[in-house]
Amino acid sequence: MYKILANTVFLGKDVHFLPECHSTNDKAFQLIKEKKAHEGTIIICDHQTLGKGQRGNSWMTQKGQNLTFSIILRPVFMDISEQFYLNMAVSNGIRSLFQEYIPMARVKWPNDLIVPDYGKIGGVLIENIFSEDGWEFAVVGIGININQLEFQSPKATSLARITGNQFDLRELFRLLVTQVEQGYLKLKRGKWAEIKSEYLHYLYLKDQKSLFKDARGEFEGSISGISKEGKLEIELENGLMEIFGLKEIVFLN
Ligand code: BTN
Numbered sequence: 028m029y030k031i032l033a034n035t036v037f038l039g040k041d042v043h044f045l046p047e048c049h050s051t052n053d054k055a056f057q058l059i060k061e062k063k064a065h066e067g068t069i070i071i072c073d074h075q076t077l078g079k080g081q082r083g084n085s086w087m088t089q090k091g092q093n094l095t096f097s098i099i100l101r102p103v104f105m106d107i108s109e110q111f112y113l114n115m116a117v118s119n120g121i122r123s124l125f126q127e128y129i130p131m132a133r134v135k136w137p138n139d140l141i142v143p144d145y146g147k148i149g150g151v152l153i154e155n156i157f158s159e160d161g162w163e164f165a166v167v168g169i170g171i172n173i174n175q176l177e178f179q180s181p182k183a184t185s186l187a188r189i190t191g192n193q194f195d196l197r198e199l200f201r202l203l204v205t206q207v208e209q210g211y212l213k214l215k216r217g218k219w220a221e222i223k224s225e226y227l228h229y230l231y232l233k234d235q236k237s238l239f240k241d242a243r244g245e246f247e248g249s250i251s252g253i254s255k256e257g258k259l260e261i262e263l264e265n266g267l268m269e270i271f272g273l274k275e276i277v278f279l280n
Pocket of ligand 1: 049050051052053075077078079080081082084086094095096097138139149150151152167168169170171
């Protein structure tokens, strides 16, 4: 059972714990529709059966082994064109916590939590409700593999697999929400440059010659930055820079 969080400013003062659900993001949308949600509401589930991932993928997780939850936010102070800053603020919070356990942990663009040479341990799916006036709600879905030891995908791993230890999910949930809140509060205080520079500092493969693939085929280049819209900027071997959206590029490293 996950309790209301005492050490945060506003996140997790209202925690909905579900032993089983399809997707915590979908449950969050249901609560919003029923007008039972407000900024900081969290939905956490022990056994998520139809979890959703980026790019229309599914997010598979074994019962009671991992963290799968959604945070409801109302970033009404931001223009929707700046939404990648929310992504960076959340990613920074997650990465900063897991770096305490695994110093090599990095964010792989846009928001995978990965450990180079081991694999992906977590991901974020942010789904939004916009109105004519701008942002209404952001549902920040976070999935982190903690104690699970077996995975179908060879690219997936967990904190336990890498460290050889098992972890208390409730304690990690509390710490993780605290870190995500810190990132979000920076956003609220307008510390945009700080958020971006932290994100870029720990971005996987930044400034490293790497292999990618796009619609035209494989190519080498190095990640040089992120555009205002959150697209990936890659400097090619000929010195030119190209910009890629989420579905336009695959990492081959
Ligand atoms: C990714 O593809 O990397 C994003 C994965 C996001 C998974 C989380 S688990 C909690 C929340 N509910 C969902 O259905 N998805 C997100």
